[in-house]
Amino acid sequence: MNLQANIPTTALPRVVIIGGGFAGLELAKKLDNQQFQIVLLDKNNYHQFQPLFYQVATAGLEPSSISFPLRKLFQKNKNTHIRVTEVQEVDTQNKEVITPVGTIAYDNLVVAVGADTNFFGMPNIEKYAYPMKNVGEALLLRNTLLQNYEDALVATDTELRKALMNVVIVGGGATGVELSGAIVEMKKFVLPKDLPELDFAQMEVTLLEAGPKLLNGMSEKAQTDSLKFLQDMGVKVKLNAQVKDYDGAQVILADGTTLPTKTLIWAAGVTGNKVKGIPAEAITRGNRIVVNRLNEVTGLKDVYAIGDIAYMEEEKFPKGHPQVAQVAMQMGTNVAKNLKAGLHQQPKKPFVYTDLGSMATVGKNKAVVDLPFIKFSGFIAWLTWMFIHLLSIIGAKNKVITFINWVVSYFSYDQSLRLIMRSKIEKQ
């Protein structure tokens, strides 16, 4: 028996949203707070701006600049209730969400739980490699990278020192490209100044991609240019390279090659987060939840899925949409509109994804941008990337502080954020 969570009961229909990522947050913001009671559930008390995790991991930005407290966002919305908790199960028969803080009844349920790292069933990778799908993991990676150079400094074994200095990144998507660019810039501009006793000429940054090209899904120009940028900067890019195993010190590729490294960063794919209670029939490839064009979960009533977790077949996207922020936000907006339409017996609109373009930054003055009608790369692309990301960060103060950090980085390549900071998690 689970107690009812103490959320006020009102005459308004209650929308329970699981997840405060791009999709869930957009929905909560767009839903009219006078017409609906909103209950937003998240494990964390903050929204995370995923596109800049790689800058936290490479000590270029503070975690707080890209994390925003959910409560502050909804301070003015009296009918929005936030609960920082995990969802144990959804009971779609009784229209309830079961959590450690009690059972929460819903009129409409929106699953926006996103995706997490996919280790493709390789237990050693899961055990030893570093994923980067939340701020905590980005911080752990930052601490690890910095600690490894401290350890390299005092290592007496040359093989060990090599493994401590080398970094291998798996996955040639935006995350892998951006990370390997940022790390090779650390190698060139930052680390030798901090640790003049180490010979960074010996440090290798390797990017492995299982497919034949980087930035799958972007234009051929973006793919070619990003490869050239990375190679010019000194990243060893290996295409068609498949990781077979990793023992924490050495990566073994399918072709038998071995790469010594203590830092294997895994950005090779994602899998949807599981929600107990969603029937198996509604789950498809990549653990995504099958939805119709209204984002309604197949076979369920009043249950929606949006964002990375949702699998929708659209004319132009017969195998589902890319799992990116833009899709998530547009789905959130559309479901908000349809819920309002439903309230007033107006017709609902099927989701149509408007691709506004995609981009990735590789290094200083180097980015690739695909807009619907033009593809470009280099300095202007890099300015575009910065401008768009600065605008997307939540909060005026975060924008200013991020901008200051970027300016400092641009001129000095030398942030003062290289902190190995491990706070105790609990008192006991």
Place this chain on the structure above:
Amino acid sequence: MNLQANIPTTALPRVVIIGGGFAGLELAKKLDNQQFQIVLLDKNNYHQFQPLFYQVATAGLEPSSISFPLRKLFQKNKNTHIRVTEVQEVDTQNKEVITPVGTIAYDNLVVAVGADTNFFGMPNIEKYAYPMKNVGEALLLRNTLLQNYEDALVATDTELRKALMNVVIVGGGATGVELSGAIVEMKKFVLPKDLPELDFAQMEVTLLEAGPKLLNGMSEKAQTDSLKFLQDMGVKVKLNAQVKDYDGAQVILADGTTLPTKTLIWAAGVTGNKVKGIPAEAITRGNRIVVNRLNEVTGLKDVYAIGDIAYMEEEKFPKGHPQVAQVAMQMGTNVAKNLKAGLHQQPKKPFVYTDLGSMATVGKNKAVVDLPFIKFSGFIAWLTWMFIHLLSIIGAKNKVITFINWVVSYFSYDQSLRLIMRSKIEKQ
């Protein structure tokens, strides 16, 4: 058998400094890098600006604004070697420091290990209370405070909710005064906006001081004014109140009074950090190391102690100096001068503490300042406090970011730093 740490051997005399706090850092900065080889050892790779821990704990500042990477500070000093490690033992016979990264020989050793929280032998306090003597502890306190209000929101038991909302601070020194002021301002301005479902009129902030007055060591004006400020702001200040025990939910005072709280903050005293190998004869009250006026450890040759760990009897300070940043920095400076004098067979100068004054902030527009010739409080004191602390923070960018945060806090009382962020400490 311990290996020699791989630090280059030079013709320069080697000064090994244990601790990168105010004392050790000042010494390392003031010692001539052409005349000495400096080995700076610290557990962390950053210097911590202790006076502002309380703002990190109350979500007013980022940890990175008050932490500065040691390596960045000494990038230009080729003869300064930093090792992030713990000291296991000092061997004053063989003039060596023993660490996990090897044995480090010294010509001169400077112990600047500072002080940590004194729980006065009360195991329950150590187990359940929250100290705040490093950035990690300040972050743990921030997470705990914020999490407690999340828990209070879903608590079904009214007694438990009360204990989750109340905060008790022990110790009426600058830390206790500043923390209780900052927490009562959270209660008044911040928390009710974030959590309108909770009734913060029921939250109590209590400051307990065992002695008859606050800010012991400051002027009577500062003591009276700070008490009045805190009381006006709504802090329950109890003087002559001694904590007897704490079970994690209820504080028991010596007079039998009980106070329900899940958050007991312990700022009641410090004790010197232990260094194995310093003879017991050299240790005195508060676990401090007895030094002469040249900061030489009693009974040892070429071993110095500076900062909070040093106990020196000066004419005006017959019971030792106050354990504050100013004393630490001045000792660091003086030992640097004397080491240089020793190198050139010049006379050494005994340490004389120049008291530049002391200050504490209580809340917005409210601080108390004692300067040698004038004592004042209120708005001008508060401006003085901010100005001095802003100047003391290391790094131009940190100054700017702290300033921005303070301006935002001043006008909105509403930072976006209320993040419950618990990063995993290790991969496995």
